[in-house]
Amino acid sequence: MAQQARSYHHGSLREELVREGRALLIEKGQQAVTVRELARRVGVSHGAPLRHFRDRDAVLDAIAADGFDELRGLLEAARGMGAFEPRFTEYIRAHVRFAQRNGPLMQLMFASSVDGTSAVRDPEVQSSAERFFALGAELLGERNLGSTGPMPFLVAATAEGISTLVATGRLPEDRVDEVVVAAVRALLPQIEERLGVAARDSTAAADA
Structure with a gap:
């Protein structure tokens, strides 16, 4: 069963993206970490992470x-x-x-x-x-x-x-x-x- 997106309510979106990106990295490897997938897992629009990270590489650097x-x-x-x-x-x-x-x-x-x-x-x-x-x-x-x-x-x-x-x-x-x-x-x-x-x-x- 596909993982459902978690609803994002409180705290720093940037920190949440890094935490979720780290979990995804360990679970499925570096290639699985994409801006779109992180947005889905956190429960925000796919453009929301780009307010904190210029691209996927920036997310990986933060992780x-x-x-x-x-x-x-x-x-x-x-x-x-x-x-x-x-x-x-x-x-x-x-x-x-x-x-x-x-x-x-x-x-x-x-x-x-x-x-x-x-x-x-x-x-x-x-x-x-x-x-x-x-x-x-x-x-x-x-x-x-x-x-x-x-x-x-x-x-x-x-x-x-x-x-x-x-x-x-x-x-x-x-x-x-x-x-x-x-x-x-x-x-x-x-x-x-x-x-x-x-x-x-x-x-x-x-x-x-």
């Missing part, structure tokens, strides 16, 4: 930005867990859970553009991605946010790689935590070394 903001929130939550190792472990766990639930969204977020070309991303996506990587860089001891080192990208690749193994059935879900802990322990010496360098640099700067 990607929303994903980066959620990932940054997971990282913020993990930062409050005391010692570095447990908070880093919890972040990797949370990142893996996010990727498991939102595979098509992760693919959209980390694509070079919504259509897979090398075109420049929308400023909203770029800003959200930069905030996410900047916070990760800070957690990992990177202080020069204008030139982020490789560690935040290595951490993201590790989390996404574990998630892919689970999604493809190559890693049983009951072994995810075991693999996460092993990955953290493998990365920890490099991160702790980087944190030590950052701490020494901060002390030297304060004494100068």
Whole structure:
């Protein structure tokens, strides 16, 4: 049975379109996300979304930005867990859970553009991605946010790689935590070394 359009009554239409677009992306894939289909699902005229988004690509960019903001929130939550190792472990766990639930969204977020070309991303996506990587860089001891080192990208690749193994059935879900802990322990010496360098640099700067 075809899904009936939901009646839109309150709140921000833009936010509702992004939420519905994200659900549609995860349910049916990127090609299913169209302005007309979102209008139908939200219950507005097909021209109403164009008051908030110039076209379909703009909708996809907003969905990607929303994903980066959620990932940054997971990282913020993990930062409050005391010692570095447990908070880093919890972040990797949370990142893996996010990727498991939102595979098509992760693919959209980390694509070079919504259509897979090398075109420049929308400023909203770029800003959200930069905030996410900047916070990760800070957690990992990177202080020069204008030139982020490789560690935040290595951490993201590790989390996404574990998630892919689970999604493809190559890693049983009951072994995810075991693999996460092993990955953290493998990365920890490099991160702790980087944190030590950052701490020494901060002390030297304060004494100068």
